[in-house]
Amino acid sequence: MGAGTTFQNLSVRHKVTLILALTMVPVVALMILFLVTVRQLLAVQDEVVSMSAAVTHTGAILSKIVDVQDGFRGFVLTRNEKFLVPFYEADESIDPAVHRLKEMVGHDPDFLSRVAQIEAQTRALLQKKKRLIDAVRLGEMEPVRRHIESGEGQAALNHIRADLAAFEETLKADLKKEQDLAQRLAALTLYGLGAGFAGILVLWWLGGRLLARTITDPLAMLTTVTRQFGRERSVAQIPINTRDEIGALARTMEEMEGRIERHIGQMEAFHAIGNDISSLDPGGLEGVLKRLAERASGVLDVDLCLVLLWSDTIGCWRIGAASGAWHDLLRGTVMIREETPVATKALETGVPQVVPDLAIRPEAVLQIRDRLGGKSLLVVPLRGQEKAFGVLAFASTRGKRAFTDWEVHLAQQFADQAAIAVLNARLYESAQQRGEGLENRLQELERYSANMAHDLKGPARRMAELASLLQLDYKGRLDERADRYLGWIKENGQQLMARIEEVLRLARIGTVRETVEPVDPAVVIREVLKGCEEHVRRLGARVRVVEQLPRLACNRVHLFQVLDNLVRNALKFSADGRPPELAIGVVPKGNESALFVRDNGIGIAPSDRERIFEPFERLGHEEVPGTGIGLAIVKKIIEFYQGRIWVESEPGAGTTFYFTLPLYSEVVPVEEESKEAEA
């Protein structure tokens, strides 16, 4: 395991080098070995070749010597020169042959000396023979006869022959030895090569395995783990424990996964927190603040988190919420600005403030330190659109704590999100409160005025009725003045009734759902004009109505009320001395059509053009009869349909009222609408 561990701890570069060396060194060694063996084999084979050549030469020399003897004998016997031809040929060829033999066996001094001996003998023999041949040529046969008789020549020849044969035998024995050696070497080379290759294969396999185990397998595992993390996002310990680059990579990846997981977790938590603290229910703004404090303390894992809201009106901090049990103790209480300088600084600068050790702060009184027992403090501002409106204070009460940059960052991120939630909650709550209050008061007022109007109607009616009863019963018995007064009482009572009726009508617009139907304005205008026929005739008014008017989608009675009021208004405010001229028609205004009622009356001053739509605004025309509520009703009806009404006027020259109501084609099937209304 020791070697294994050592190997495991090597770097990938060293591992690869080692594995390559492990596989390459035997290959190189084997090759060197092979080369050496082959060289040796070649040398041995060279030797074998020269040996066998030497053997052949030895044989050739022997045959030449035999030729010398034969030639000599023939010449001596016949004195015929032609027998000497082979003698001289042999004589000539022996020297080179011996010379070559010497070359061949030159490496062995023993062989050389033996060849030299044979050469000397051969030369001596040839010298002798030549001398005898010369003697024969001179006719001296005596020496030759003596030579032959002595058998000296034959003995020398035999001696040489025997020496040569012995030498040949030695050579052959040597050759045999060399051949055996060559064979052994060849076999050795073959087996060696086979074994070497097998060994190399085994080494390669081992090297491959080692490489796989130390490099490729871990890499594959890293790939798998990464893929798995990408799919399931489950952080697992990567089982790679080497101390090389891959091990480091695995650790880095683990860390990275952990960090990704943590960040995603934080993001999810943030999201959840965002949803949680942003939702107004339960508890509205207070609930938001409370959840904010709880969640914030959880985010940084601190034992106390305060939501401090700056109150501009009293110039103090108000504790909006606190985490845990602190909430009930602290909520709503106030902290003095001078006793919470860290929070104040965060508020004023809009930058997070960290105090690792509150004990060494110079201030005499620090609320969070002295009242709440905070040891360390982190304060982040709750930043609004323009400036911070509060802070989140994270306090560690159990012991000192150094808030890291990351924690500060996290806290600020959280605070930014929380700030939006708080602002939203505040806005919503105040808007709701205001809206609810307004609506309640409005409803109350409406109810009150409707009831009052209704209650007034009875007495008004009775007043008129009683006045008319008096008129009936006491006709002639009262004086003319009393009759006139009674008439006024009756008229006023009836006028009051009419006015109350109008007020009730105004109040009712929009409160009761009326049937919306396609209405032809021309028909309604005819009805309106019929209603004020007499009035028109009396004034000598001329009324022009455009023939083609677009159909409108509204309640027929509503349109009647609008047009009736406008027409009566136009007739009412006619200029002195000229008969009223009315025009009713339609003009395109932008992408909608506006109906208009135009007169040539007294006109309306620019300053009054808004006021005329207010109830009971009579603009000082007290002599003109009317309730002063007609245009208010018109406006309310038009606004009920989300239309617009406006007036264009030139004082003294006339007035034009324009209004828009939904065109018939603009609305969805009328049948459905009316059915719904009926239901």
Next chain:
Amino acid sequence: MIALAFQRASVERPVVTVSDGQEALEYLTGEGPSKKRRTGELPKVVVLDLDMPRMDGFDFMQKMKAQPELAGIPVVVLTTSQFDQDLSRSYTAGASSCITKPGDFEQLVEIARAIETYWCRLNRVPERG
């Protein structure tokens, strides 16, 4: 006021006036302590003001129409309201006719006369028995 109008209209048949819905119901059912009607004689028509103390017109009509022997009596509603909704509510509750109070005594007398003429002389209801 309407009683006075009936009087002025020279209506010869008896006109019984009660002050509120409760009393009217008691009169019709014959249970009331105050005005006892003779058995067998039910009014030809009930003229009803919707605004009454104790029991308002709608309650009265509902209770009246719930009793089979009273359900057939026509009810004429006198109202100050000119709104369709109040009118339709009256008819739904069982009114046979609705008339807006005029605010003029002479007209009121005419109305009383018309009611007598139409509902007591011309109008026919099934004979009970």
